[in-house]
Amino acid sequence: MRFLSFVLLSVLSLAAFAAKPVPANLEPLPPPPVFDAGPDTEQPDDEPQVTITKQPEPVVEEYRVGGKLYMIKVIPKVGPPYYLVDDQGDGKFSRQESLDSGLRPPRWVIRKF
Numbered sequence: 001m002r003f004l005s006f007v008l009l010s011v012l013s014l015a016a017f018a019a020k021p022v023p024a025n026l027e028p029l030p031p032p033p034v035f036d037a038g039p040d041t042e043q044p045d046d047e048p049q050v051t052i053t054k055q056p057e058p059v060v061e062e063y064r065v066g067g068k069l070y071m072i073k074v075i076p077k078v079g080p081p082y083y084l085v086d087d088q089g090d091g092k093f094s095r096q097e098s099l100d101s102g103l104r105p106p107r108w109v110i111r112k113f
Contacts, residue, residue, distance in 0.1 A: 051062040061073040072084040072093065084093035 047065075049064045051064070053060045053062070057077050059075040061075070062069055063071040063073070068089075070086050070089070073081055074084065075081040083096045085096055086093050
C-alpha cells in the first residue's frame with residue numbers, strides 16, 4: 001500500500017513539473033457586462049408565471065407559460081393537494097393526485113457488495 005501511494009505521488013509530482021510555464025505577455029480579462037434587471041423588466045416567456053388565488057376554502061395556484069394556462073394546483077383546506085394538468089394543450093384539464101408520471105423503472109438487486 002505504501003509503495004502504491006509512493007508511485008502515485010511521484011507520478012503527480014512529475015506531472016506538476018511537466019506543466020507548461022505561463023507566458024509573460026498575458027493581459028487581464030475585461031470586466032463582465034453589467035446586467036440591469038430593474039423593476040420594469042418583463043419576465044421571459046420561458047419562465048412560468050404563477051398566480052396564487054386564496055379563496056375562503058381552497059388555495060388555487062395557476063401556472064402559465066407565454067400567457068397560456070397549462071397547470072392548476074388546488075390546495076384544499078382538508079386533504080392533500082391535487083393538480084389539474086392540460087396534457088394535450090387543448091384546454092381540457094385532467095386531474096392528477098401528484099406530478100408523478102407513474103413510470104417505475106425496475107430496481108433489481110443483481111449483486112450486493
